[in-house]
Amino acid sequence: MFLERIKDITTNDGATFTLYALKVTKSKLLATRITMEPEDLSLFSKECLKYLVEKQYHQKDIKEYPHGIPKDHIETLTATSTLVSARYQELLTAVSSPETNNIDISNYNAYVIVSTIGTKRTFFITMKKPLKNYKHSTFLGMETSSNKFQKINNKLLNLVFHFDCIISENTCHFITLAAEPVFNLHQFHERQTAACKELLLTGDVVDTPGMMIIENYLKKPGKYRSLCNFDQQKVELFSQVNPTNKAAFEAKYRLSFVDNSNGTCSVDISTEEKLRAFIATITSKRAIDFDNNLVETPVPFKAV
Numbered sequence: 659m660f661l662e663r664i665k666d667i668t669t670n671d672g673a674t675f676t677l678y679a680l681k682v683t684k685s686k687l688l689a690t691r692i693t694m695e696p697e698d699l700s701l702f703s704k705e706c707l708k709y710l711v712e713k714q715y716h717q718k719d720i721k722e723y724p725h726g727i728p729k730d731h732i733e734t735l736t737a738t739s740t741l742v743s744a745r746y747q748e749l750l751t752a753v754s755s756p757e758t759n760n761i762d763i764s765n766y767n768a769y770v771i772v773s774t775i776g777t778k779r780t781f782f783i784t785m786k787k788p789l790k791n792y793k794h795s796t797f798l799g800m801e802t803s804s805n806k807f808q809k810i811n812n813k814l815l816n817l818v819f820h821f822d823c824i825i826s827e828n829t830c831h832f833i834t835l836a837a838e839p840v841f842n843l844h845q846f847h848e849r850q851t852a853a854c855k856e857l858l859l860t861g862d863v864v865d866t867p868g869m870m871i872i873e874n875y876l877k878k879p880g881k882y883r884s885l886c887n888f889d890q891q892k893v894e895l896f897s898q899v900n901p902t903n904k905a906a907f908e909a910k911y912r913l914s915f916v917d918n919s920n921g922t923c924s925v926d927i928s929t930e931e932k933l934r935a936f937i938a939t940i941t942s943k944r945a946i947d948f949d950n951n952l953v954e955t956p957v958p959f960k961a962v
Contacts, residue, residue, distance in 0.1 A: 659827075660715075660720060660732070660734075660824075660826065660829075660831060661711055661715060661716060663780070663826050663827065664707055664711055664715070664780075664824070664826070665707075665711055666775070667703075667704070667707060667773050667775065667780060668704045668707045668708045668711070670775055672775055672776070673700070673704075673773055673774070673775050674696070674700070674773070674774045674775075675696070675699045675700050675703045675771055675772065675773055675774075676691065676699075676753075676771070676772045676774070677691070677692045677693075677694055677699055677769065677770075677771050677772075677788075677817075678690060678691050678692065678752075678753050678756060678769060678770050678771075678772065679691075679692055679761075679763040679766035679768075679769050679788045679789075680752070680766055680767070680768040680769055680770055680783070680840075681765065681766045681767060681768075682767055682768050682785075682839050682840055684839075684842060684844075686748075687745060687748045687749055687752050687840065688752055688757055688766075689749075689752035689753045689756045689757065689770070690756045690757040690758065690761045690763060690766070691756045692763065692769070692788060692815065694815070699771070702817060703771055703773065703782070705819075706817075706819045706821075707782075709819055710819065710820075710821065715732070715833075717730070718730060718731050718732045719731040719732070720732050720734055720831075721733050721734070722734060722735070723735040723741075723830075723832060724846075724883065724886055724887060732831050732832065732833055733831070733832040734829050734830065734831050734832070735829070735830045735832070736828060736829055736830075737825060737828040737829060737830055738828065741841065741843060741846050742830055742841040742843070744842075745840060745841040745842055746825070746830070746841065749770075749781070749825075749840070753770065753772060753781075763788060763789055764787075764789050764791060764813065766787065766788060766789075767785070767786075767787055768783060768784060768785045768786065768787075768788075768840070769783075769784055769786070769788040769817070770782060770783045770784070771784075778827075780824065780825065780826045781823075781824065781825040781826075782821045782824055783821060783822055783823040783824070783825070783837055783840060784817075784818065784820055784821050784822055785822045785834075785836040785837055785839070785840075786816070786818060786820075787816070788815060788816060788817070789813045789814070789815060789816065790813065790814050790815075790816040791813045821833055822834045822836040822837035823837030823840065835883075844882075846886075847882060847883045847886050850883075850885065850886040850887075850888070851876065851882075851883070851885045851886060853888075854885040854886075854888040854893065854940075855869065855872070855885070857888075857890065857893045857894065857897075858872075858893060861893065861894060861896070861897025862897060862918060862920070862922040862923075862924055863893060863896045863897050863899075863924060863925055864924055864925060864927065865918065865924045868924060868925070868927050871927055871928075871933060872885075872927070872933065875930070875933055884937050884941070885937065885940075885941070886941075887941045887942070888940050888941055889940055889941065889942055892939070892940050892942075893940050896925060896940070897922075899915050899922070899923040899925075900921060900922055900923055901917050901921070901923060904917075904923050907923075910946070911939055911946075912935070912946070912952055913925055913926070913932075913935060913936060913939060914926035914932065938954055943955055
């Protein structure tokens with residue numbers, strides 16, 4: 659359905675397009691309209707969508723957010739979800755009442771193309787600055803009257819064949835994680851991560867030095883939401899490991915545990931390889947198949 663709706667926009671002669679620059683911060687979401695010739699914006703938008711649908715989107719599965727790192731799939735989240743509803747309404751307000759007074763859009767860090775067909779609107783968000791400034795570099799453009807290249811000193815509108823998030827039929831489709839700041843989703847990741855770390859510590863699943871290892875790992879690029887999909891039941895299960903049943907847990911989950919002085923056992927995450935294995939286990943991305951082989955996937959396994 660998602661692809662069909664996008665394809666319809668590329669072929670619908672009644673589709674109109676409006677372009678806005680976005681200023682995305684943690685505290686607010688502002689928009690201001692960028693004026694283009696309607697024919698030029700329509701042509702760009704339709705060519706862009708046609709290319710992306712044919713070359714990229716048709717190869718991707720649709721998964722529910724948060725699923726994993728969007729690479730071979732697109733993550734969806736309803737706009738009425740408590741995770742995004744407030745900022746979604748803020749986005750609607752921003753494009754309905756855009757900033758108009760002496761706006762310098764060089765400070766805006768994203769842009770959105772809004773497609774309208776009848777009463778239905780679709781939002782195409784790109785987390786790139788809409789203006790490119792060549793003040794400190796050289797850019798040449800063709801002067802049609804003289805057929806010569808002339809140096810361009812002014813700012814140029816820079817639209818690309820790429821979207822980070824598409825909002826259609828009140829559903830947010832995350833093509834990449836770059837659009838998460840639009841909806842302040844970092845707060846969700848922080849809450850989930852904090853809940854997971856508390857369970858790990860209070861259950862002696864990870865000791866204090868181990869928690870420092872996890873903290874450092876989460877600071878690495880792209881790792882900040884590694885714990886967000888944690889399985890609470892599995893974490894609580896690991897809190898039951900002790901010297902007596904340790905061998906059974908190690909055999910079942912292919913993890914190592916170390917004895918603590920209080921009679922419990924903590925998971926051994928002394929190397930990054932062991933840490934990644936443990937995180938994959940508690941986020942259901944690592945399991946033993948029916949042939950007793952260890953299997954890992956970039957997205958969580960689902961019970962059947």
